[in-house]
Amino acid sequence: MAPSWGPASRGIMYDFERSKRATHAYGLDDIAIVPSRRTRDTDRVNLDWKIDALTFDFPIMAAPMDSVMSPSTVIEFGKLGGLGVLNLEGLWTRYEDPQPLFDELAEMGDDVRTTRRMQEIYSEPIKPELIKARIGEIRAADVPVAAALSPKNTARFADTVVASGVDFFVIRGTTVSAEHVSDSPDVLDLRKFIYELDVPVIVGGCASYQTALHLMRTGAAGVLVGFGGGAAHTTRQVLGVEVPMASAIADVAEARRDYMDESGGRYVHLIADGSVGRSGDIAKAIACGADAVMVGSPLARATEAPGKGWHWGAEAWHGSLPRGERVHFDTVGTLEEVVTGPSHIPDGTMNLVGGLRQAMATTGYSDVKEFQRIELVVR
Numbered sequence: 001m002a003p004s005w006g007p008a009s010r011g012i013m014y015d016f017e018r019s020k021r022a023t024h025a026y027g028l029d030d031i032a033i034v035p036s037r038r039t040r041d042t043d044r045v046n047l048d049w050k051i052d053a054l055t056f057d058f059p060i061m062a063a064p065m066d067s068v069m070s071p072s073t074v075i076e077f078g079k080l081g082g083l084g085v086l087n088l089e090g091l092w093t094r095y096e097d098p099q100p101l102f103d104e105l106a107e108m109g110d111d112v113r114t115t116r117r118m119q120e121i122y123s124e125p126i127k128p129e130l131i132k133a134r135i136g137e138i139r140a141a142d143v144p145v146a147a148a149l150s151p152k153n154t155a156r157f158a159d160t161v162v163a164s165g166v167d168f169f170v171i172r173g174t175t176v177s178a179e180h181v182s183d184s185p186d187v188l189d190l191r192k193f194i195y196e197l198d199v200p201v202i203v204g205g206c207a208s209y210q211t212a213l214h215l216m217r218t219g220a221a222g223v224l225v226g227f228g229g230g231a232a233h234t235t236r237q238v239l240g241v242e243v244p245m246a247s248a249i250a251d252v253a254e255a256r257r258d259y260m261d262e263s264g265g266r267y268v269h270l271i272a273d274g275s276v277g278r279s280g281d282i283a284k285a286i287a288c289g290a291d292a293v294m295v296g297s298p299l300a301r302a303t304e305a306p307g308k309g310w311h312w313g314a315e316a317w318h319g320s321l322p323r324g325e326r327v328h329f330d331t332v333g334t335l336e337e338v339v340t341g342p343s344h345i346p347d348g349t350m351n352l353v354g355g356l357r358q359a360m361a362t363t364g365y366s367d368v369k370e371f372q373r374i375e376l377v378v379r
Contacts, residue, residue, distance in 0.1 A: 025247035026378060028275055028284045034375040038364030045360045046367045047353065049292050051269050052200040052221050054144055054167060057081025058353045059292035059368055060282070060339070061271060064148035064172060065314070066090040066102075067307030067326075068299040071137045073335060076304065078143025080339050081353075085146040085170050085294075086134060088161065089153060089314060093131050094124040105326075106308040114326060118317040126153070128160045135164035146202075148172045150314065151188050162199055171203040172224060172273075191218040205273055207243035212252040216259040216268045224294065225252045226274030238323035245275045246288050253289025253372075278348030279355020286356070287374045297327070298349050302335040 013021045049059035062069050062077045064087035069077075071092060074084035091098035101121055108114045131147075138145045147161055148170035161169060171190075194201045195218075204224020206212045215223050225248050227241070236242040249272055256268055272285035273294040282293050300311035309331050315324030332338065332345055341351030348355055365371040 025244040027244035028246050028281050030379055031246050031284060031376050032379055033283060033287050033359065033363060034377055035362060036364045040361050040364055040366065042357050042361040044366060045357050047357060049368060056083055059286065060352060061085055061292060061294040062299055063294050063296035064170060065296045065312065067311045068296055068305050070306045071134050073304050074138050075141040075143055076335055080336060082339065083144055083146055085148050086138065087314065088131050088147050088149050088157065089126055091121065092134050093126050102306050102308065106310055111325060115316065115322050119319055122317040126157065128157065131157060131160050132164045135166060139165050146170055155188050155193065162197065166199055169197065169199045169201045171201060173205065194219040202271065206252065207248040209251045209255045212255040213259055216256065220268060222269035222271055223252065224271050224273040225249050225290065226272055238321065245272060245285065249285055249288035249290050279352045280348050282352060282356050283359035286368055286371055287376055289372055291368065295352065297329065298338055298352060299335065301329045301332045301349060302338045303331055303333065304335045
């Protein structure tokens with residue numbers, strides 16, 4: 001394949017024979033952070049992340065996946081200083097007491113049998129009264145409330161969600177665009193929906209310059225970069241869809257720079273969502289241009305995780321085309337230990353906040369915005 005230069009945001013293009021061209025892209029494992037001339041003490045590093053009117057102690061969101069986020073773990077994650085997101089299409093809004101179902105799934109090992117059982121369990125209708133109850137439980141604990149719906153169900157349940165009192169409305173799908181084509185009269189008009197909503201919206205995933213730019217133009221407060229659920233997805237095998245995260249984040253960061261020029265300075269937050277399983281991945285995602293990350297698999301290792309070591313996303317129980325699988329992780333410690341330490345394992349899966357703080361101290365950066373400018377190398 002002969003290389004040639006493509007648009008600035010896409011880098012080198014390669015020719016496939018005579019009919020196709022492709023970009024060379026990099027995952028987070030393909031890059032590394034380069035230390036600067038300065039180092040600093042970890043207590044001189046500020047990890048605060050401010051989005052809309054709220055400030056969090058560190059730039060980490062907990063993914064809206066049933067295996068890691070229940071109302072109680074959302075509350076605990078919020079008390080630790082992060083932003084937990086509850087999946088409003090999960091078991092907690094379909095069943096008054098889903099714990100027996102979690103226990104049942106934890107005992108199942110056969111993938112085919114488990115997938116069929118999950119499809120049965122998740123076929124129970126979503127109940128608006130349970131949406132209200134779960135959000136109310138989180139709000140009563142005095143932590144920020146973020147709740148997620150897929151684009152398919154956003155318009156249907158939006159009024160219930162907003163009336164229940166959320167701080168952030170998350171619209172999360174495998175791939176979300178601002179220009180969905182459909183014959184259905186109920187298709188979500190993302191721009192109109194966000195414009196009429198009084199709650200900041202975080203939407204995604206996306207992985208390219210053009211898609212991200214269109215999402216930013218809808219008025220979203222944040223954009224999810226990536227396809228989420230990196231440890232539990234089989235989207236690449238089922239759909240052939242995959243974009244390495246380092247390139248995706250850098251590409252969307254360039255779209256944001258252009259959007260800021262276009263909009264007169266409006267800043268849209270980039271949240272890396274997928275393939276972020278260790279503290280080093282968090283540091284590299286921010287170094288590529290992300291403001292924050294959304295994590296799932298590290299939290300599945302916590303003793304409080306509803307999945308009891310099993311981890312799965314919404315794609316795993318799709319009624320006609322499952323494209324996710326359950327992944328099992330060893331339990332390593334409490335949610336607090338996984339997020340803020342102390343760590344007992346030297347592989348970056350515990351004390352995620354401490355790992356990010358140490359990475360920034362080692363390279364001499366004092367805050368997240370500064371750290372986005374650090375030098376990177378391809379390994």
